[in-house]
Amino acid sequence: MAKITYITSDAKVHEIEVQNGLTVMEGAVQNNIPGIDADCGGGMACATCHVYVQDDWFNKIPKKEDGEEDMLDMAFEPKKNSRLSCQLIVSDELDGLVVNIPTKQA
Amino acid sequence: MNKTDALIIGAGPTGLFTAHQLNLIGLNCEVVDNLDKIGGQCIELYPDKPIYDIPAVPECTGEELTNNLLNQLKPFDIKFHLNQRVEEVKRDNENWIVKTNSGTTFLTPNVIIAGGVGSFEPRKFSPKECEKFENKSLFYSVKDKKIFEGKTVSIFGGGDSALDWAVELSKKSKVNLIHRRDEFRGAEATVSKMHAQVKEGKINLFTKYQMTSVKGNGQLESIDIKNDEDEIKNIKTDYALGFFGLIMQLGPIANWGLNIDKKTIEVDTEKFETNQKGIYAVGDICNYPGKLKLILSGFHEGALAARACFKLARPNEKYRFEFTTTSTNLLKRLGKKE
Numbered sequence: 001m002a003k004i005t006y007i008t009s010d011a012k013v014h015e016i017e018v019q020n021g022l023t024v025m026e027g028a029v030q031n032n033i034p035g036i037d038a039d040c041g042g043g044m045a046c047a048t049c050h051v052y053v054q055d056d057w058f059n060k061i062p063k064k065e066d067g068e069e070d071m072l073d074m075a076f077e078p079k080k081n082s083r084l085s086c087q088l089i090v091s092d093e094l095d096g097l098v099v100n101i102p103t104k105q106a
Numbered sequence: 107m108n109k110t111d112a113l114i115i116g117a118g119p120t121g122l123f124t125a126h127q128l129n130l131i132g133l134n135c136e137v138v139d140n141l142d143k144i145g146g147q148c149i150e151l152y153p154d155k156p157i158y159d160i161p162a163v164p165e166c167t168g169e170e171l172t173n174n175l176l177n178q179l180k181p182f183d184i185k186f187h188l189n190q191r192v193e194e195v196k197r198d199n200e201n202w203i204v205k206t207n208s209g210t211t212f213l214t215p216n217v218i219i220a221g222g223v224g225s226f227e228p229r230k231f232s233p234k235e236c237e238k239f240e241n242k243s244l245f246y247s248v249k250d251k252k253i254f255e256g257k258t259v260s261i262f263g264g265g266d267s268a269l270d271w272a273v274e275l276s277k278k279s280k281v282n283l284i285h286r287r288d289e290f291r292g293a294e295a296t297v298s299k300m301h302a303q304v305k306e307g308k309i310n311l312f313t314k315y316q317m318t319s320v321k322g323n324g325q326l327e328s329i330d331i332k333n334d335e336d337e338i339k340n341i342k343t344d345y346a347l348g349f350f351g352l353i354m355q356l357g358p359i360a361n362w363g364l365n366i367d368k369k370t371i372e373v374d375t376e377k378f379e380t381n382q383k384g385i386y387a388v389g390d391i392c393n394y395p396g397k398l399k400l401i402l403s404g405f406h407e408g409a410l411a412a413r414a415c416f417k418l419a420r421p422n423e424k425y426r427f428e429f430t431t432t433s434t435n436l437l438k439r440l441g442k443k444e
Contacts, residue, residue, distance in 0.1 A: 040147070041390075043151070046151065070264075070291040073285075106230070
């Protein structure tokens with residue numbers, strides 16, 4: 001279990017206990033956090049589960065694998081700290097992670 | 107008006123196999139898709155990515171799966187209407203009248219929505235003002251490249267479409283190419299061609315920049331681009347082109363009186379019928395307890411929806427279950443028996 005904090009674009013804070021092994025995307029979708037569309041269902045094929053990872057966490061989490069940066073080209077307003085939340089797998093190490101959800105996904 | 111036993115919306119794997127099932131049991135069908143090609147998400151999102159969970163197919167790519175499904179449809183005569191989006195579905199006694207955005211109309215007792223996550227639409231620039239210039243001096247595809255001759259064109263994106271057009275238009279226009287990072291995901295050969303044009307001064311390349319605003323009065327005059335360090339540049343331009351791939355939008359389906367929850371349509375698990383008689387939903391777009399968004403589930407759902415279509419298309423006949431291995435009827439339809 002890890003506590004993941006999702007901050008939606010209206011600045012609302014949602015703290016969710018997410019099971020290890022799920023993705024940060026799944027944690028949001030299963031708990032009805034608005035703003036994560038995840039159209040392709042986690043296949044790194046759509047860029048609609050885009051989040052901004054807060055700076056202190058960005059360098060701590062596992063790096064992007066091939067293809068994620070390419071997909072981020074398609075995301076809505078990508079920034080330096082952009083990630084696809086379907087690629088962030090929850091583990092004890094991610095306990096306390098904070099992500100911001102963009103104003104929209106497309 | 108096209109009369110058909112069933113109209114399928116969506117030419118992805120589920121739509122294709124549903125067409126097979128309809129034809130196998132003796133019903134005809136037509137298929138509409140908003141993309142310009144057959145294959146849905148398989149062809150648009152992951153043509154080269156291998157899929158490992160199609161029963162009895164240990165490994166195949168999205169493109170191979172699409173081609174195999176099309177091969178399976180060869181015995182049948184199925185009309186595809188590509189590049190068209192279904193806009194309207196209206197009841198007409200026992201039938202539905204279906205209209206597309208190109209004006210094609212269908213009269214059918216059965217509408218099968220195999221629409222995935224909706225229709226593919228181009229992803230747009232983020233500044234809201236861009237809408238004012240859309241289709242006048244700001245585009246997401248090129249229909250007539252002549253309009254750019256002798257003008258300044260600013261192209262955004264890092265994939266093949268952006269690079270191909272940057273290279274092509276740089277022959278007769280002043281081209282700015284703007285991309286959010288130094289690496290390009292386009293094919294290596296295309297990337298080198300683009301860099302060659304940059305060296306020759308034919309393309310002005312701005313990397314690590316993204317659009318922040320557009321300016322102009324009726325016609326586009328300039329755009330602001332910003333980099334990661336928040337430095338803003340203003341570029342004079344006559345046209346802007348954005349190539350950010352496609353996104354799926356539910357679109358007009360939302361207005362057809364169906365029970366929709368979280369972009370999916372509620373169905374029963376006997377006929378995969380929606381709350382409207384004669385309208386079915388199969389594949390990723392349907393929702394029921396235990397729904398799995400797998401291609402194999404779409405195949406099952408399409409097979410059952412096809413049987414339900416039989417009742418409405420042939421009200422005076424009785425559907426009889428048969429196997430393709432033994433039924434003379436089915437083998438005739440498959441062209442395996444005279």
